[in-house]
Amino acid sequence: MSGLRVVPTWQHGQERLYVCLADGRNVAWYDREAGRVNLLSDDRREDVLDALGPFLTGPVTVGPPPVPTPAELVRLTLHPDDDLAPNRPGEALQIALDRDPSSPHRLRPDPRRRALAAELTVGEALDELEGAGWHALHSLPLPGGDRLHHLVIGPGGLFAVHTLYARKQRVLVADPMVTVGRREPSPLLRRVRSVADRASYALTAEVHPVLALFEPSHVSVATPVREVRVLSDDFAALARTGGVLKPADVEALHAMARDRGTWVRV
Incomplete structure (x- = not known):
């Protein structure tokens, strides 16, 4: 024996x-x-x-075991508490709802639950890109209480994806304003660009801003949108962008982005 x-x-x-x-x-x-x-x-x-x-x-x-790449060495030495890769889509919202559930007597649905539905749907669609050489990270915390809803890294580059709940509502995009249904217009595109700029600074690489609309009934773009890509259904379209990054670069950027310490000074 x-x-x-x-x-x-x-x-x-x-x-x-x-x-x-x-x-x-x-x-x-x-x-x-x-x-x-x-x-x-x-x-x-x-x-x-x-x-x-x-x-x-x-x-x-x-x-013998293969020699680990630099990206694998970073992952192997990363403390589990500092590894953001296991974050679920909408992780921060799920934690907030677990700690402070909405009252069952509310007259209107809790907006956090609508936002969570949007992040879950978009996040799951982005996770399906994993097999094509892409990585998706979710709910990345930023200083000041802000966060990056989704970061997508792959051969076509890096994309900071901000989700917006718009189910069965008309959306008007007039840069920088975004209007959903009968709500007041909001300069949302400024925030989308700002978060992408912060991600670019943290990763020392160009990060493209994306606005992902969750199930709108109709989308109108009044003026050409500067820099921001607006998606309303086919979120996998990001994976069809031309090749920009080599596989080793994708892995290195993913290893950097999943480290909580990368985001503490942006």
């Missing part, structure tokens, strides 16, 4: 099978998605493969 045992774990939604000695030390792990068995010591190769035998699916590559 080799004395090795296999311990399954989940990290960032991916399964890994660790092969451990009796004292708990790891000697290898099996990344099923990558089809690779990573050996910390080649001396135990046969024992490791015997232990993993019942779990192996298809051909595998066996060898």
Whole structure:
């Protein structure tokens, strides 16, 4: 008997099978998605493969762990409390509602719940871009109590996405004013540009501002909008922009953006 045992774990939604000695030390792990068995010591190769035998699916590559990239090293050294990547869409709103739920006797719906519905829908659409070489981060806190609703990083560049609830309402965009239904016009595009500028400063890279409208009945743009891209349904259109960044640059910017410390002085 080799004395090795296999311990399954989940990290960032991916399964890994660790092969451990009796004292708990790891000697290898099996990344099923990558089809690779990573050996910390080649001396135990046969024992490791015997232990993993019942779990192996298809051909595998066996060898020492790959050398981590600079972006992976940043992620590995990042404290979990400072890692913003696990943030859900609308994370700040969800926490606020959990701490201070709206009264059931309100005559009007809590506007925070409408804003949350918009951020959830847009955020889930942006998360679907992950398989195409893109990363989406959500609810990034900024000094002064502001936040960046969504940051999208991929081959086509960086986009700061601000969501606006407009379900079944007409929206008029007259730069910098945005009018939803019968509400008073608001200079929202100034805020959208300002948040994108702060993100550009933090990441030392150009970040494009985007206004994402949640289920409007109609959108009118009275004058050409400067810099800001306005989307109302096809949020995946961001992934169809031309290639600007190399994969290594995308990973490096994502590693920087997910670090809470990146945003403390913007």
